[in-house]
Amino acid sequence: QVQLVESGGGLVQAGGSLRLSCVVSGSILTMNAMGWYRQAPGKQRELVATITSRSDSTNYADSVKGRFTISRGNAKNTVSLQMNGLKPEDTAVYYCNARYTHLLYGAPYEYDYWGQGTQVTVSA
Helix, strand or coil: CCEEEEECCEEEECCCCEEEEEEEECCCCCEEEEEEEEECCCCCCEEEEEEECCCCCEEECCCCCCCEEEEECCCCCEEEEEECCCCHHHCEEEEEEEEEEEEECCEEEEEEEECCCEEEEEEC
8 A cells, every 4th residue: 555645844935945755655666756746726736846766857847947856765765845945836735646557457557646735835
């Protein structure tokens, strides 16, 4: 059973920094990537950053490039998001994501696991 537990959200002034962390419990053998998504009130959930399991290749939303950095821990079952230069528009609930490949009757399919979410609030 795969479970994701996030930590590190909070309230910070504009220009400040926060670090989010996520720990994945369960097997990571078929995990393809980990990432962070966010959802602001009244908006759809959007990608913030992802990192692949095999090559640690990263991908960022344009709105966070140069300010946020995603990384994996040495144990490979943790992912962090270092957020610098925070802006009020970064305010949202941030969700940790782990994407796996599973097999159903021999056919592979991708499945997303999600954390419970952690609130990040940036005051002006």
